[in-house]
């Protein structure tokens with residue numbers, strides 16, 4: 001028994017006047033079991049109790065304190081103990097979980113697990129250790145900053161000495177610019193490393209431009225009418241500046257702020273920016289943090305005041321007194337959790353959380369989702385536009401290069417066209433930076449035998465293995481399976497050819513083509529600690545070309561980028577997904593927005609073998625209207641609501657039979673609902689399991705709730721009757 005628990009006395013035999021409670025267990029249970037309280041024990045809603053369930057001990061959450069069991073009371077076990085050292089879950093948290101469980105058709109236990117991952121529950125008990133570890137972390141961080149300061153000071157001195165001697169004006173110009181930039185970095189470092197004593201920071205004052213001022217007024221008016229606002233602003237227009245202005249106002253009123261971003265790689269630069277303005281309230285939260293750090297963050301949120309920057313899981317912190325919720329890059333599909341349940345959409349849940357707390361939401365994007373634009377049309381949100389970049393903009397150029405045509409003219413050097421090479425050289429010569437996106441990581445996305453023509457595949461998935469040169473291995477990007485690369489076909493022994501180029505290969509080619517340039521790479525193979533260094537170095541102008549995957553397009557604020565490039569843009573097109581075009585346009589626009597952030601000319605180059613593809617025409621601004629019309633014609637969201645069913649089974653024949661049977665059962669129970677499938681998705685086997693999808697299209701009306709409940713009941717009954725539990729998952733509003 002844990003020393004932090006008050007042990008409940010075993011029952012004394014008199015079973016009269018027992019009090020019953022219901023609890024949420026961290027399990028995929030469809031019901032909330034009853035327990036009895038030992039005499040003299042009282043608990044409140046949200047209390048954490050230890051209970052025995054199926055022979056195992058769990059930390060459960062009390063979700064009902066005065067339950068009337070519908071089973072014989074003598075069958076009901078007593079709780080083991082009430083946890084004394086763990087902060088209870090609040091009624092608001094439980095209400096939010098209830099919404100997620102109802103809307104996303106999952107169990108309360110699954111939501112509890114998402115909100116309080118096991119690590120966090122365990123982590124909640126080790127308080128002394130935590131403090132020590134946090135202190136060591138803080139010391140390390142201070143040391144890191146000190147080392148960085150020292151380095152910067154040295155570099156500034158070296159450049160100043162050089163400046164004294166340099167004659168050529170162009171060299172002097174570069175040196176001066178370097179010195180100014182480094183001094184700014186030094187100042188920023190000194191600001192962040194100053195110890196925080198004053199707990200009520202004022203927040204540095206922000207001076208808005210007239211256009212921003214106007215947008216701010218519109219947002220505040222929307223809030224005053226009880227409406228949420230969608231801020232559509234070109235990249236660099238100062239959306240973040242506006243969020244922070246609104247946040248400051250909320251904090252000054254003693255309310256708290258939640259700022260959601262889709263991914264934390266981009267959150268890194270942002271975090272530093274917010275920390276400087278709100279040093280006392282600032283917290284960052286991601287699911288990548290250790291349980292210890294997460295627990296500390298949750299405690300500080302419970303205490304408040306706070307300004308928390310986080311990914312979607314930050315929705316599950318013990319929020320209270322919320323004054324503002326910010327959803328940045330609201331169109332980003334990584335707000336949606338694919339797996340495991342709850343398969344929730346972070347943006348949509350943020351709207352619900354805010355509504356439950358009676359606080360306004362500001363959603364922002366340069367390329368808003370069709371869902372949010374639809375909400376503006378129906379009057380649910382107020383659309384606010386910000387069309388000018390803060391630093392103004394020079395000429396903005398888009399060039400589409402047809403790689404097939406170039407190849408015919410001998411105009412390609414590896415994966416770079418000669419036109420592109422010239423542009424990159426020119427940009428580098430001007431002392432400005434280049435970003436290159438390639439949507440595949442690894443060295444080669446596929447490997448083929450030159451003799452028998454076989455493509456090497458993962459033994460457990462229906463996908464090609466990628467070649468990672470640095471590791472000398474073939475890796476499956478779906479299940480992680482890996483094997484050594486032997487340069488010999490496993491089927492016939494023939495020699496292997498590398499197909500296509502991933503980021504590693506592009507990095508190699510760039511290093512050869514531009515030997516003077518400093519080239520770096522950023523993708524999900526980069527360890528997180530190194531990623532921060534790569535971002536810092538590029539931001540500081542210490543590297544010239546940054547190559548990476550989709551990650552590059554998101555939210556970064558690099559000053560000197562004048563040219564952004566996407567290679568083999570074709571890989572974004574033609575996916576079997578009704579959102580493919582929308583996603584491609586968004587990614588391309590985001591990437592384009594990474595250049596020219598401090599004014600000056602900027603250029604965006606697309607290399608593709610399908611230059612006529614409609615996606616490229618949509619970059620001009622007519623995109624959303626065209627897409628909206630298409631969605632309407634085909635009855636896709638936002639005009640309808642989709643629910644996807646995913647069936648997985650290692651036995652393909654059984655999967656075929658059962659998925660047809662389930663589709664038939666659903667057609668019977670929901671006769672007027674459009675159902676498609678079962679069909680095999682593009683990758684129809686992962687980690688040894690075959691996959692089938694079924695999709696239902698619901699009208700967007702008042703019948704949705706009851707129909708979804710009927711769907712859930714049909715699926716649950718079907719799985720029970722066919723002993724098919726654990727093979728079917730439900731995905732509401734699939735991304």
Ligand code: ADP
Nearest residue numbers: 207208209233234235236237238239240241390
């Ligand atoms: P967005 O979020 O729309 O991409 P940001 O808020 O990041 O734009 O603004 C782009 C750049 O312009 C940032 O470096 C930001 O500090 C600067 N900026 C924007 N508005 C202002 C302002 N009113 N005062 C000072 N700097 C501003």
Ligand code: ZN
Nearest residue numbers: 458461476479
């Ligand atoms: Zn695999």
